[in-house]
Amino acid sequence: MKNTFKKIYQLVSSGANVITDLKEHTVIAKGEYMNLDNLQTMSRDESIKLIEELHNIFHNSVPDKDETRVSYPFPTNRHPLMKDTLSSHSRRQAAVLLEAAIILSAKSGSVSFENLAQGKWFWQHPNNRRLVLLKEWF
Secondary structure (H helix, E strand, O other): OHHHHHHHHHHHHOOOOEEEEOOOOEEEEOOEEOOOOOOOOOOHHHHHHHHHHHHHHHHOOEOOOOOOOOOOOOOOOOOHHHHHHHHOOEHHHHHHHHHHHHHHHHHHOOOOHHHHOOOOOEEEOOOOOOOEEEHHHO
């Protein structure tokens, strides 16, 4: 999973067109489906931590110029330590990375929705109430 995520991260960082589909568990890079079979698993805690960090980057990212619907406002008081991280990716790039991490966690078996939210249709992070994962994504 780590190697596949690093590859996706490099593609997104270089400006390549990467499309994710949470419901279908697919990642399309440069017009081709990425092979997401036989992924090495990460621990559940590692996967959740990665998703949490990427959600924070997404939440604090700068909206794209052409973005018509702003789902999160741009923060006016950013933490100085996060400045470089936040400015390195657009909101679209941050969303692709977050969605890719969710897809890879689900496909590799690192995160099982039943273990997260038994019998519910969503899971909400206990410390970050903005981070919600839907059952249909798993």
